[in-house]
Amino acid sequence: MKRTRSNREVRVERWPALELASTIRHDGNGGVADDLATVQSTTRWLDQQAMTAGFAMDEQLRGEIVELRRAVRALFAQAVSPAPPSRADAHQLMPAEQALKHLNAAAAREAIVPQLTWPEGGTPRTDVLSAEPDARVRLIAGLARAAIDFLSGPQRDQLRACNAPRCVRYFVKTHGRQEWCKPSCGNRARAARHYARHNTTPA
Template identity: 50%
Template sequence: MPSRQLALDFVGTVRADRSGLIDQLADVDAMTAWVRERAQALDVDPGFIATEEARQETVRLRQAVRALFARAVSPEPPSRADAARLPGFAESLDLVNAAVLAAPRSPQLAWPDGPELRTASFPGADDAARLRAALATAAVRFLTGPDLPQLRTCQAPRCVLYFVKDHPRQEWCSTACGNRARAARHYREHKRHQGAQETSPF
Protein backbone atom coordinates (compact mmCIF):
# COMPACT_ATOMS: atom_id res chain seq x y z
CA MET A 1 0.00 0.00 0.00
CA PRO A 2 1.50 3.38 -0.97
CA SER A 3 2.47 5.77 1.84
CA ARG A 4 -0.15 8.27 0.66
CA GLN A 5 -3.00 5.79 1.03
CA LEU A 6 -1.78 4.44 4.35
CA ALA A 7 -1.39 7.94 5.80
CA LEU A 8 -4.85 9.00 4.60
CA ASP A 9 -6.39 5.75 5.88
CA PHE A 10 -4.79 6.36 9.27
CA VAL A 11 -6.04 9.93 9.73
CA GLY A 12 -9.34 8.79 8.19
CA THR A 13 -10.00 6.44 11.11
CA VAL A 14 -11.86 9.49 12.42
CA ARG A 15 -14.84 9.91 10.13
CA ALA A 16 -18.50 10.83 10.30
CA ASP A 17 -21.89 9.59 9.20
CA ARG A 18 -25.47 10.69 9.84
CA SER A 19 -25.22 9.69 13.50
CA GLY A 20 -22.03 11.68 14.17
CA LEU A 21 -18.32 10.93 14.52
CA ILE A 22 -17.02 7.39 14.15
CA ASP A 23 -13.66 6.30 15.52
CA GLN A 24 -12.36 3.14 13.84
CA LEU A 25 -9.82 2.77 16.66
CA ALA A 26 -12.41 3.23 19.40
CA ASP A 27 -11.71 -0.09 21.13
CA VAL A 28 -9.32 -3.02 20.84
CA ASP A 29 -11.67 -5.06 18.62
CA ALA A 30 -12.09 -2.20 16.16
CA MET A 31 -8.36 -1.54 16.06
CA THR A 32 -7.59 -5.24 15.63
CA ALA A 33 -9.90 -5.41 12.60
CA TRP A 34 -8.48 -2.21 11.09
CA VAL A 35 -4.86 -3.39 11.47
CA ARG A 36 -5.53 -6.91 10.18
CA GLU A 37 -6.97 -5.49 6.96
CA ARG A 38 -3.61 -3.75 6.41
CA ALA A 39 -1.27 -6.26 8.09
CA GLN A 40 1.13 -6.59 5.17
CA ALA A 41 1.50 -2.83 4.65
CA LEU A 42 1.96 -2.37 8.40
CA ASP A 43 4.54 -5.15 8.69
CA VAL A 44 2.61 -6.96 11.43
CA ASP A 45 1.39 -10.51 11.91
CA PRO A 46 -1.93 -11.15 10.06
CA GLY A 47 -3.26 -12.48 13.38
CA PHE A 48 -2.44 -9.21 15.16
CA ILE A 49 -4.48 -8.61 18.32
CA ALA A 50 -4.51 -5.09 19.76
CA THR A 51 -4.01 -4.46 23.45
CA GLU A 52 -5.49 -1.46 25.20
CA GLU A 53 -2.00 0.00 25.67
CA ALA A 54 -1.19 -0.40 21.96
CA ARG A 55 -4.56 1.15 21.05
CA GLN A 56 -3.97 4.18 23.24
CA GLU A 57 -0.46 4.70 21.84
CA THR A 58 -1.75 4.34 18.28
CA VAL A 59 -4.56 6.84 18.90
CA ARG A 60 -2.02 9.23 20.40
CA LEU A 61 0.09 8.88 17.24
CA ARG A 62 -2.98 9.41 15.07
CA GLN A 63 -3.82 12.66 16.83
CA ALA A 64 -0.22 13.81 16.34
CA VAL A 65 -0.42 13.03 12.61
CA ARG A 66 -3.79 14.81 12.40
CA ALA A 67 -2.17 17.84 14.04
CA LEU A 68 0.53 17.81 11.36
CA PHE A 69 -2.12 17.48 8.64
CA ALA A 70 -3.98 20.44 10.17
CA ARG A 71 -0.77 22.46 10.02
CA ALA A 72 -0.11 21.33 6.43
CA VAL A 73 -3.47 22.58 5.08
CA SER A 74 -3.20 25.95 6.86
CA PRO A 75 -4.42 28.64 6.22
CA GLU A 76 -7.32 26.49 5.00
CA PRO A 77 -9.41 25.10 7.88
CA PRO A 78 -8.45 21.74 9.41
CA SER A 79 -10.85 18.84 9.79
CA ARG A 80 -13.86 19.83 11.88
CA ALA A 81 -13.71 16.53 13.78
CA ASP A 82 -11.17 17.51 16.39
CA ALA A 83 -9.48 20.79 15.44
CA ALA A 84 -9.89 22.21 18.95
CA ARG A 85 -8.55 19.07 20.67
CA LEU A 86 -5.36 18.38 18.72
CA PRO A 87 -1.98 18.28 20.47
CA GLY A 88 0.56 21.05 19.85
CA PHE A 89 2.65 21.13 16.69
CA ALA A 90 6.10 20.65 18.30
CA GLU A 91 4.83 17.83 20.51
CA SER A 92 3.23 16.14 17.49
CA LEU A 93 6.37 16.43 15.40
CA ASP A 94 8.47 14.87 18.19
CA LEU A 95 6.00 12.02 18.68
CA VAL A 96 5.89 11.11 14.97
CA ASN A 97 9.68 11.15 14.67
CA ALA A 98 10.04 9.07 17.84
CA ALA A 99 7.57 6.48 16.49
CA VAL A 100 9.61 6.13 13.29
CA LEU A 101 12.80 5.54 15.29
CA ALA A 102 11.21 3.04 17.69
CA ALA A 103 11.18 0.38 14.97
CA PRO A 104 13.35 1.59 12.09
CA ARG A 105 12.39 0.38 8.62
CA SER A 106 14.79 0.29 5.72
CA PRO A 107 14.59 -0.58 2.03
CA GLN A 108 15.77 -4.07 1.11
CA LEU A 109 16.34 -5.63 -2.28
CA ALA A 110 14.56 -8.94 -2.90
CA TRP A 111 14.91 -10.97 -6.08
CA PRO A 112 12.10 -13.54 -6.43
CA ASP A 113 11.70 -13.22 -10.22
CA GLY A 114 13.64 -10.00 -10.66
CA PRO A 115 14.56 -7.01 -8.51
CA GLU A 116 11.86 -6.02 -6.05
CA LEU A 117 11.89 -3.37 -3.33
CA ARG A 118 10.74 -4.49 0.10
CA THR A 119 10.85 -2.84 3.49
CA ALA A 120 12.43 -4.54 6.47
CA SER A 121 11.91 -3.55 10.10
CA PHE A 122 14.29 -3.77 13.00
CA PRO A 123 13.91 -7.42 14.08
CA GLY A 124 13.79 -6.76 17.83
CA ALA A 125 10.65 -4.58 17.74
CA ASP A 126 7.27 -5.95 18.75
CA ASP A 127 4.19 -5.76 16.54
CA ALA A 128 2.81 -2.65 18.26
CA ALA A 129 6.06 -0.72 17.76
CA ARG A 130 6.35 -1.89 14.13
CA LEU A 131 2.74 -0.87 13.55
CA ARG A 132 3.31 2.66 14.85
CA ALA A 133 6.61 2.93 13.00
CA ALA A 134 4.92 1.97 9.72
CA LEU A 135 2.12 4.49 10.27
CA ALA A 136 4.52 7.26 11.28
CA THR A 137 6.80 6.49 8.31
CA ALA A 138 3.84 6.65 5.92
CA ALA A 139 2.88 10.04 7.38
CA VAL A 140 6.45 11.35 7.06
CA ARG A 141 6.71 10.17 3.45
CA PHE A 142 3.35 11.69 2.58
CA LEU A 143 4.07 15.01 4.31
CA THR A 144 7.41 15.31 2.48
CA GLY A 145 6.14 13.95 -0.84
CA PRO A 146 4.77 15.44 -4.05
CA ASP A 147 1.09 15.12 -3.06
CA LEU A 148 1.28 17.42 -0.02
CA PRO A 149 0.39 20.67 -1.88
CA GLN A 150 -2.90 19.04 -2.90
CA LEU A 151 -3.92 18.00 0.63
CA ARG A 152 -7.37 19.37 1.50
CA THR A 153 -10.12 19.00 4.08
CA CYS A 154 -13.49 18.01 2.70
CA GLN A 155 -15.98 20.80 3.38
CA ALA A 156 -19.10 18.80 2.54
CA PRO A 157 -21.75 18.65 5.27
CA ARG A 158 -20.90 16.06 7.95
CA CYS A 159 -17.57 15.11 6.35
CA VAL A 160 -14.39 15.42 8.42
CA LEU A 161 -11.93 13.68 6.07
CA TYR A 162 -8.67 14.86 4.57
CA PHE A 163 -8.12 14.04 0.90
CA VAL A 164 -5.70 14.68 -1.95
CA LYS A 165 -7.09 16.83 -4.73
CA ASP A 166 -6.26 14.73 -7.79
CA HIS A 167 -8.11 16.86 -10.35
CA PRO A 168 -8.16 20.66 -10.74
CA ARG A 169 -11.97 20.80 -10.40
CA GLN A 170 -12.19 18.38 -7.45
CA GLU A 171 -13.72 20.05 -4.40
CA TRP A 172 -14.72 17.11 -2.20
CA CYS A 173 -13.28 13.78 -1.09
CA SER A 174 -15.90 11.69 -2.91
CA THR A 175 -18.84 11.82 -5.30
CA ALA A 176 -21.22 11.24 -2.37
CA CYS A 177 -19.81 14.27 -0.54
CA GLY A 178 -20.08 16.35 -3.71
CA ASN A 179 -23.74 15.40 -4.10
CA ARG A 180 -24.41 16.22 -0.43
CA ALA A 181 -22.66 19.59 -0.72
CA ARG A 182 -24.58 20.51 -3.88
CA ALA A 183 -27.89 19.47 -2.29
CA ALA A 184 -27.12 21.59 0.80
CA ARG A 185 -26.17 24.58 -1.37
CA HIS A 186 -29.39 24.21 -3.40
CA TYR A 187 -31.43 24.02 -0.18
CA ARG A 188 -29.78 27.19 1.21
CA GLU A 189 -30.36 29.10 -2.02
CA HIS A 190 -33.97 27.94 -2.17
CA LYS A 191 -34.61 29.04 1.43
CA ARG A 192 -32.91 32.40 0.82
CA HIS A 193 -34.98 32.97 -2.33
CA GLN A 194 -38.14 31.92 -0.50
CA GLY A 195 -37.33 34.27 2.40
CA ALA A 196 -36.74 37.16 0.01
CA GLN A 197 -40.14 36.58 -1.60
CA GLU A 198 -41.90 36.49 1.79
CA THR A 199 -40.39 39.82 2.86
CA SER A 200 -41.02 41.57 -0.45
CA PRO A 201 -43.79 44.20 -0.23
CA PHE A 202 -44.82 43.41 -3.83
Protein backbone atom coordinates (compact mmCIF):
# COMPACT_ATOMS: atom_id res chain seq x y z
CA MET A 1 0.00 0.00 0.00
CA LYS A 2 1.19 3.49 -0.81
CA ARG A 3 0.57 6.32 1.63
CA THR A 4 0.51 9.80 0.14
CA ARG A 5 0.88 12.45 2.83
CA SER A 6 -0.57 15.93 2.73
CA ASN A 7 -1.22 18.54 5.41
CA ARG A 8 -4.75 17.28 5.93
CA GLU A 9 -4.91 13.59 5.14
CA VAL A 10 -3.15 10.33 4.51
CA ARG A 11 -4.41 8.60 1.40
CA VAL A 12 -3.84 4.87 1.06
CA GLU A 13 -3.42 3.52 -2.46
CA ARG A 14 -3.98 -0.20 -2.83
CA TRP A 15 -2.17 -2.37 -5.35
CA PRO A 16 -4.08 -5.64 -5.91
CA ALA A 17 -0.86 -7.53 -6.66
CA LEU A 18 0.67 -6.42 -3.37
CA GLU A 19 -2.55 -7.27 -1.54
CA LEU A 20 -2.46 -10.76 -3.08
CA ALA A 21 1.18 -11.30 -2.11
CA SER A 22 0.36 -10.09 1.41
CA THR A 23 -2.15 -12.88 2.00
CA ILE A 24 0.91 -14.68 3.39
CA ARG A 25 1.81 -12.78 6.57
CA HIS A 26 3.20 -13.23 10.05
CA ASP A 27 0.59 -14.37 12.58
CA GLY A 28 1.88 -12.31 15.51
CA ASN A 29 3.24 -15.40 17.29
CA GLY A 30 6.35 -16.10 15.29
CA GLY A 31 4.59 -18.15 12.64
CA VAL A 32 3.09 -17.55 9.20
CA ALA A 33 -0.62 -17.16 8.47
CA ASP A 34 -2.24 -17.80 5.09
CA ASP A 35 -5.38 -15.80 4.29
CA LEU A 36 -6.10 -18.17 1.38
CA ALA A 37 -5.82 -21.38 3.39
CA THR A 38 -9.50 -22.34 3.04
CA VAL A 39 -12.44 -21.61 0.78
CA GLN A 40 -14.02 -19.58 3.58
CA SER A 41 -10.92 -17.46 4.28
CA THR A 42 -10.37 -16.89 0.55
CA THR A 43 -13.97 -15.71 0.19
CA ARG A 44 -13.45 -13.39 3.15
CA TRP A 45 -10.30 -11.92 1.59
CA LEU A 46 -12.02 -11.38 -1.76
CA ASP A 47 -14.92 -9.70 0.05
CA GLN A 48 -12.44 -7.31 1.63
CA GLN A 49 -11.07 -6.52 -1.83
CA ALA A 50 -14.61 -6.12 -3.28
CA MET A 51 -13.95 -8.93 -5.78
CA THR A 52 -16.68 -11.48 -5.09
CA ALA A 53 -19.45 -10.42 -7.45
CA GLY A 54 -20.89 -12.99 -9.84
CA PHE A 55 -19.43 -16.31 -8.73
CA ALA A 56 -19.30 -18.84 -5.92
CA MET A 57 -15.96 -19.78 -4.38
CA ASP A 58 -14.90 -23.41 -4.38
CA GLU A 59 -11.70 -25.39 -3.89
CA GLN A 60 -10.76 -25.28 -7.57
CA LEU A 61 -10.94 -21.50 -7.76
CA ARG A 62 -9.11 -21.16 -4.44
CA GLY A 63 -6.33 -23.32 -5.87
CA GLU A 64 -6.07 -21.13 -8.96
CA ILE A 65 -5.75 -17.98 -6.83
CA VAL A 66 -3.10 -19.63 -4.63
CA GLU A 67 -1.10 -20.73 -7.69
CA LEU A 68 -1.29 -17.21 -9.11
CA ARG A 69 -0.04 -15.91 -5.76
CA ARG A 70 2.90 -18.33 -5.99
CA ALA A 71 3.81 -16.82 -9.36
CA VAL A 72 3.44 -13.25 -8.10
CA ARG A 73 5.58 -13.87 -5.01
CA ALA A 74 8.26 -15.56 -7.13
CA LEU A 75 8.39 -12.50 -9.38
CA PHE A 76 8.41 -10.20 -6.34
CA ALA A 77 11.44 -12.13 -5.12
CA GLN A 78 13.12 -11.54 -8.47
CA ALA A 79 12.21 -7.85 -8.31
CA VAL A 80 13.91 -7.31 -4.93
CA SER A 81 17.03 -9.32 -5.89
CA PRO A 82 19.89 -9.24 -4.99
CA ALA A 83 18.31 -8.38 -1.63
CA PRO A 84 16.81 -11.43 0.07
CA PRO A 85 13.15 -12.28 -0.63
CA SER A 86 10.43 -12.77 1.95
CA ARG A 87 11.37 -15.49 4.41
CA ALA A 88 7.91 -17.04 4.19
CA ASP A 89 8.56 -18.98 1.00
CA ALA A 90 12.17 -18.27 0.02
CA HIS A 91 12.94 -22.00 0.16
CA GLN A 92 10.12 -23.06 -2.17
CA LEU A 93 9.73 -20.31 -4.77
CA MET A 94 8.41 -21.12 -8.23
CA PRO A 95 11.21 -20.66 -10.81
CA ALA A 96 11.01 -17.14 -12.26
CA GLU A 97 10.59 -18.32 -15.86
CA GLN A 98 7.72 -20.61 -14.85
CA ALA A 99 6.16 -17.80 -12.81
CA LEU A 100 6.32 -15.43 -15.78
CA LYS A 101 4.65 -17.95 -18.09
CA HIS A 102 1.95 -18.66 -15.49
CA LEU A 103 1.20 -14.97 -14.97
CA ASN A 104 0.97 -14.21 -18.68
CA ALA A 105 -1.20 -17.27 -19.34
CA ALA A 106 -3.59 -16.26 -16.56
CA ALA A 107 -3.89 -12.73 -17.94
CA ALA A 108 -4.53 -14.08 -21.46
CA ARG A 109 -7.58 -16.06 -20.33
CA GLU A 110 -9.75 -12.96 -20.74
CA ALA A 111 -9.83 -11.04 -24.00
CA ILE A 112 -10.42 -7.36 -23.32
CA VAL A 113 -10.75 -4.32 -25.58
CA PRO A 114 -9.68 -0.87 -24.35
CA GLN A 115 -12.20 1.89 -24.94
CA LEU A 116 -11.69 5.64 -24.57
CA THR A 117 -14.46 7.29 -22.55
CA TRP A 118 -14.54 11.09 -22.70
CA PRO A 119 -17.54 12.72 -21.03
CA GLU A 120 -18.40 16.22 -22.24
CA GLY A 121 -16.54 18.73 -20.12
CA GLY A 122 -14.81 15.90 -18.25
CA THR A 123 -11.49 14.08 -18.27
CA PRO A 124 -10.90 11.23 -20.71
CA ARG A 125 -10.30 7.79 -19.23
CA THR A 126 -9.64 4.28 -20.42
CA ASP A 127 -12.31 1.62 -19.85
CA VAL A 128 -12.12 -2.01 -20.89
CA LEU A 129 -14.79 -4.18 -22.44
CA SER A 130 -14.78 -7.93 -21.90
CA ALA A 131 -16.63 -10.62 -23.78
CA GLU A 132 -15.78 -13.23 -21.10
CA PRO A 133 -19.01 -14.49 -19.50
CA ASP A 134 -17.33 -16.43 -16.67
CA ALA A 135 -16.76 -14.21 -13.63
CA ARG A 136 -14.24 -16.70 -12.25
CA VAL A 137 -12.06 -16.35 -15.34
CA ARG A 138 -12.40 -12.57 -15.16
CA LEU A 139 -11.23 -12.66 -11.53
CA ILE A 140 -8.06 -14.66 -12.25
CA ALA A 141 -7.25 -12.66 -15.38
CA GLY A 142 -7.87 -9.38 -13.57
CA LEU A 143 -5.54 -10.30 -10.72
CA ALA A 144 -2.89 -11.37 -13.24
CA ARG A 145 -3.19 -8.11 -15.19
CA ALA A 146 -2.89 -6.16 -11.94
CA ALA A 147 0.36 -8.00 -11.21
CA ILE A 148 1.64 -7.27 -14.71
CA ASP A 149 0.83 -3.57 -14.28
CA PHE A 150 2.57 -3.53 -10.90
CA LEU A 151 5.70 -5.33 -12.03
CA SER A 152 6.03 -3.23 -15.18
CA GLY A 153 5.35 0.04 -13.35
CA PRO A 154 7.57 2.46 -11.41
CA GLN A 155 6.64 0.97 -8.03
CA ARG A 156 8.59 -2.21 -8.85
CA ASP A 157 11.88 -0.37 -8.24
CA GLN A 158 10.67 0.52 -4.74
CA LEU A 159 9.48 -2.98 -3.84
CA ARG A 160 11.16 -4.41 -0.75
CA ALA A 161 10.89 -7.49 1.47
CA CYS A 162 10.45 -6.40 5.08
CA ASN A 163 13.44 -7.65 7.11
CA ALA A 164 11.94 -7.06 10.56
CA PRO A 165 11.87 -10.08 12.91
CA ARG A 166 8.94 -12.39 12.11
CA CYS A 167 7.68 -10.25 9.20
CA VAL A 168 7.26 -11.88 5.78
CA ARG A 169 5.57 -9.07 3.87
CA TYR A 170 6.59 -7.20 0.76
CA PHE A 171 6.04 -3.44 0.69
CA VAL A 172 6.57 -0.42 -1.54
CA LYS A 173 9.14 2.01 -0.16
CA THR A 174 7.55 5.47 0.00
CA HIS A 175 10.40 7.53 1.44
CA GLY A 176 14.17 7.43 1.38
CA ARG A 177 14.92 5.97 4.80
CA GLN A 178 12.09 3.43 4.98
CA GLU A 179 13.35 -0.04 5.91
CA TRP A 180 10.18 -1.77 7.11
CA CYS A 181 6.60 -2.23 5.98
CA LYS A 182 5.06 -0.49 9.02
CA PRO A 183 6.14 1.24 12.24
CA SER A 184 5.54 -1.81 14.45
CA CYS A 185 8.04 -3.78 12.35
CA GLY A 186 10.57 -0.96 12.79
CA ASN A 187 10.05 -1.09 16.55
CA ARG A 188 10.68 -4.86 16.61
CA ALA A 189 13.79 -4.53 14.44
CA ARG A 190 15.27 -1.80 16.63
CA ALA A 191 14.49 -3.78 19.79
CA ALA A 192 16.16 -6.87 18.30
CA ARG A 193 19.26 -4.86 17.39
CA HIS A 194 19.41 -3.34 20.86
CA TYR A 195 19.09 -6.78 22.46
CA ALA A 196 21.80 -8.22 20.22
CA ARG A 197 24.22 -5.38 21.03
CA HIS A 198 23.73 -5.67 24.78
CA ASN A 199 23.59 -9.45 25.10
CA THR A 200 26.56 -10.50 23.04
CA THR A 201 28.91 -12.63 25.12
CA PRO A 202 32.57 -11.70 24.55
CA ALA A 203 34.65 -14.48 23.06
